[in-house]
């Protein structure tokens with residue numbers, strides 16, 4: 001009986017994984033970047049690189065997105081919005097930090113109005129370095145995220161989110 | 173049944189999820205039915221504190237920071253900065269360097285205008301146009317990459333000159349690319365001027381008269397589409413624009429169609445200029461010696477970015493860091509015109525009017541809130557929904 005259930009769950013999980021991996025919907029959010037990374041993401045979606053051939057679709061609403069592509073060093077104004085978008089995305093969700101700014105603040109590190117990277121605010125699954133990363137690098141990073149969806153044990157700690165929503169904790 | 177029609181008031185904030193731009197904004201539109209009656213703009217959402225940060229870095233470090241003010245027109249920012257610092261230090265870059273600077277600036281203009289063309293096509297619901305123009309844009313990205321090693325943020329400038337030289341092979345590949353792009357531009361100009369669907373969204377929309385453009389201080393192609401002959405490349409030639417003059421493209425209609433045509437026709441000027449530079453590239457050094465400390469003083473530099481006049485003010489106190497740096501970008505000058513122009517237009521036209529000034533339009537996630545007088549909580553619309561509203565609105569009109 002038990003193995004039966006397990007089998008059912010297994011099947012369902014692999015079905016979900018298959019759907020997720022075959023057609024991830026991405027949301028692009030700019031947290032105060034210089035535009036360089038954003039035009040490269042757009043270039044990745046247009047005919048030369050054509051990310052859509054991997055089933056990737058750019059989506060405008062966080063509620064339907066699987067993967068959040070973040071660029072920019074997170075300005076203080078954008079932080080709240082970023083957390084809100086992250087909270088609105090359904091589980092399981094993945095965040096990809098694109099560009100040096102999104103990873104560490106990059107050239108803007110230490111500026112008075114930036115948070116120095118996406119992972120200071122929300123958990124990040126993958127980092128794509130470059131200023132800006134080439135479209136090939138963006139594709140490579142996304143493919144690696146998709147591969148990790150298959151691997152067991154990949155989980156995003158939900159308690160971080162609570163902390164992220166509390167401005168005092170973030171400031172501390 | 174209540175037949176008396178109360179004028180309905182909605183307030184529609186667009187943004188602040190618009191932080192891609194140099195000047196991301198929050199726009200609030202008040203509408204009466206479908207007509208916009210009031211527009212307010214609020215800025216400052218992607219404020220990173222670059223001007224302050226620049227005071228804490230050395231002149232050379234600042235170059236890389238300045239380049240990242242905007243990824244779309246990075247070269248022109250760095251160029252303005254370099255020219256201003258060179259002016260302070262009484263150093264002049266050699267003629268070959270100046271010519272290469274102009275060459276890269278014009279290539280950047282091409283990439284920027286193609287990018288804008290695609291994005292505003294997308295705003296009009298013309299996605300085919302978007303995809304084609306971005307495909308062709310890759311050609312100029314190739315050239316830029318071959319030339320400078322980077323697709324974006326080229327780092328072509330150093331204080332006192334440029335970083336790389338051109339060889340015969342590169343010159344040949346630039347020529348090939350330019351020929352291809354020129355042909356494509358001709359095609360796009362044809363589409364923009366004749367496609368019925370597209371004209372519906374652009375002809376007679378967002379008309380700005382010459383007087384209005386002058387009062388509101390519009391700059392760049394937005395001003396030139398309203399017949400204001402304003403182009404820094406012509407008015408105050410910098411770098412090598414004295415040796416390689418450009419013609420100003422003007423249009424007197426002042427509507428969106430004119431803005432499209434002005435930008436596209438400007439591309440032909442750029443192609444022409446690039447060919448001329450390649451033909452007559454002066455020889456010699458690439459850099460001039462630059463002191464590590466810049467003498468005290470103040471400098472102002474104006475350059476023509478793809479979107480219009482870009483102004484840099486630098487004050488030096490004689491140390492190895494600037495004391496004050498001020499940047500004024502073209503979009504901020506043009507935003508006032510959006511606020512004015514939107515009034516009296518259909519809500520459906522707002523995305524196109526905004527796109528018309530080319531406000532560094534790469535972000536997508538703006539939200540729109542519609543608030544009615546009897547529903548104070550309002551209704552949220554995303555930018556995409558507003559865009560769709562515009563597209564559907566015009567589809568309905570057609571029937």
Ligand code: SF4
Pocket residue numbers: 033034035036037038071072098099100101102106107130131132133240243324325
């Ligand atoms: S990583 Fe570089 S290109 Fe990307 S947003 Fe930051 S400065 Fe711009």
